[in-house]
Amino acid sequence: MTIGPTTAPGGPLTVNRQGLGCMSMSLVYGRGDDDSGTETIHRALDLGLRLIDTADLYGMHDNEVLVGKAIRQRRNEVTLATKFGIIFDRNDPAARGVNGRPDYVHAACNASLARLGVEVIDLYYQHRPDPDVPIEETVGAMAELVTAGKVRHLGLSEASVDTIRRATAVHPISAVQTEYSVFSRDVEERVLPVCRELGIALVAYSPLGRGLLTGTVKSTDDLQDVDFRATQPRFAAGNLEHNVAEVAHVETIASAHGCTPAQVALAWLATRGDDVIAIPGTKRVGRLEENLAALDVALSDADLEVLDGLNAVGDRYADSASVERDTPPLP
Numbered sequence: 001m002t003i004g005p006t007t008a009p010g011g012p013l014t015v016n017r018q019g020l021g022c023m024s025m026s027l028v029y030g031r032g033d034d035d036s037g038t039e040t041i042h043r044a045l046d047l048g049l050r051l052i053d054t055a056d057l058y059g060m061h062d063n064e065v066l067v068g069k070a071i072r073q074r075r076n077e078v079t080l081a082t083k084f085g086i087i088f089d090r091n092d093p094a095a096r097g098v099n100g101r102p103d104y105v106h107a108a109c110n111a112s113l114a115r116l117g118v119e120v121i122d123l124y125y126q127h128r129p130d131p132d133v134p135i136e137e138t139v140g141a142m143a144e145l146v147t148a149g150k151v152r153h154l155g156l157s158e159a160s161v162d163t164i165r166r167a168t169a170v171h172p173i174s175a176v177q178t179e180y181s182v183f184s185r186d187v188e189e190r191v192l193p194v195c196r197e198l199g200i201a202l203v204a205y206s207p208l209g210r211g212l213l214t215g216t217v218k219s220t221d222d223l224q225d226v227d228f229r230a231t232q233p234r235f236a237a238g239n240l241e242h243n244v245a246e247v248a249h250v251e252t253i254a255s256a257h258g259c260t261p262a263q264v265a266l267a268w269l270a271t272r273g274d275d276v277i278a279i280p281g282t283k284r285v286g287r288l289e290e291n292l293a294a295l296d297v298a299l300s301d302a303d304l305e306v307l308d309g310l311n312a313v314g315d316r317y318a319d320s321a322s323v324e325r326d327t328p329p330l331p
Contacts, residue, residue, distance in 0.1 A: 001274060003201040004123075004153040004174035009146065013079050013122055013153060013174065017270060018292060019051025020044045021205055021281030022067055026059025034066050036283050041070040043285045045077050047292060053177075053203070053279045055083035055127055056112050060090045068116035075118060081175075081203075082116065083127035083157060084108035100130030102141035109145050125155035125177055135159075135166050143171040155203070161190045164198070173200050180204035180276070182213060182250070182265050183234070183243070183312035188272075196275065204269060207278040209312065210234070212243055213265040215251050219244075233314030246310045253303050259294070262287075266294035268307050 002012040025037030041052060054067045064082060071078045084105065087097045099108075112121065124145065126138055145151040153174035156167055167173050176195050180187050180202065187202070195202050210229055211217050217229075219240065229235045234243055250261045257264065262280075269278050280291045299307070 001201075001277075003275075003277075005172045008172070008174070009120075009149065009152045013051075015051040015079050015277060016049055017274070017277060017295060018049065018266070019053055019079075019081075019203070019277060019279040020049055020288065021279040022052065022054045022063055023058045024281040025066060025283040026063035033283055036285075037066050038070045040283055040285050040288050041067065042074075044288055045071075045074055047289070049292065050077065050079045051081060051203075051277065051279065052078050053081045053205075054116075055086075055125075056108060056115075057083070057086045057088060057127060060088060061111075061115060064112055064115040068118065072117055079122045080116065080118065081123035081125065081155070082112050082121055083125040083155075083177075084112065085125075085127035085130065085157075098128045098130045100126060100133040100135070100138035102137055102144075105138060105141035106145070109150055113150060120149060121151050123153045123155050123175060124151040125157045125175070126159075127157050129156070129159055129163050135163050136170050139167045139170040139173075146171070159191075161194045164191070164194055164200070168198055168200075173198070175201045175203050175277075177203040177205055177279075179206045179316055180269065180272075181207045181209045182268050182307050182310055183209040183246075184316060192272075192276075196273075202276050204276055204278045205281075207269050207280050208262050208265050209243075212247060212312070213250060213261060215247050215254075215261040217244070232316075234312055234316070236314060239314035242313050246312060249306055249310060253299070253306065256303075257297055257299075259297050260290060262290060263294035263297050264299070264303075264307070266291060267297035267299050268304065270295060271299065271304065 002014055004012040006012055054063050056064055085098055085100055087099050142154050154171055155175040156173055157177040159176060178187050192202055208214050233239055250264050254261045254264045266278055282288050
């Protein structure tokens with residue numbers, strides 16, 4: 001499919017219904033492995049997948065370096081997306097903030113271009129809105145990057161409807177990235193309809209519920225000591241047991257189709273519309289191939305009814321202020 005205006009530098013972006021999220025290659029879900037990550041990126045390109053998604057935050061800059069090296073000889077095969085806006089201290093990973101000031105937008109882009117080793121970023125997202133900087137100022141600076149030829153398309157991540165509308169009044173927004181899965185559906189209330197009204201693609205991160213929907217996480221013992229999920233509400237005692245019980249329904253459907261729970265979750269997301277692009281993350285070739293095969297799984301109406309009725313407990317993030325939330329969770 002194509003996303004973005006035809007008037008953008010180089011025209012609209014060409015992507016598949018699935019992309020590759022690269023966050024997990026650099027520490028977040030356990031220890032990183034550059035060799036495995038590079039192999040996975042190369043295999044994704046071999047299979048025709050185009051959208052490669054990273055951010056300056058992932059691995060505290062390291063993931064952009066990894067992605068840049070992996071695609072260096074194959075740049076013309078890649079629709080490259082990265083993000084800016086979350087600031088951090090390498091010496092204190094818990095110290096986080098956001099910055100949407102125009103001068104920072106330009107500095108962050110220049111730094112990402114250098115780490116990635118590219119001349120232009122295909123899709124540049126504001127990772128999180130800055131509540132202290134009007135979105136018009138931030139997107140205005142992002143638009144200057146387009147004019148300068150450093151960026152082709154603009155995106156927002158975890159933005160509210162109001163932010164999306166105000167941003168598009170300044171410059172076309174090609175994609176909005178947000179968490180979307182069987183377990184995270186509040187986007188369907190307002191954000192997805194507004195994206196469709198404005199012709200914006202929705203890029204769904206964590207479509208496997210941060211691993212919950214794969215059926216491989218049964219307790220916190222299944223998480224490595226450096227895995228950030230151990231601090232998140234859906235993996236907390238009490239919540240995790242309920243959520244694992246919900247995943248059992250996914251496993252039942254998977255068994256009936258001769259596929260994996262992860263493939264069921266991704267097949268469900270594929271029914272949400274042609275303008276929804278999943279970016280499941282992995283650092284392993286086997287998981288990548290499993291995820292892509294989900295596009296061949298055909299769910300029945302009965303399957304969809306069961307999946308639509310699932311309900312995870314626990315907020316998406318321990319710090320709910322880290323994302324803009326303008327809609328209540330679906331019942």
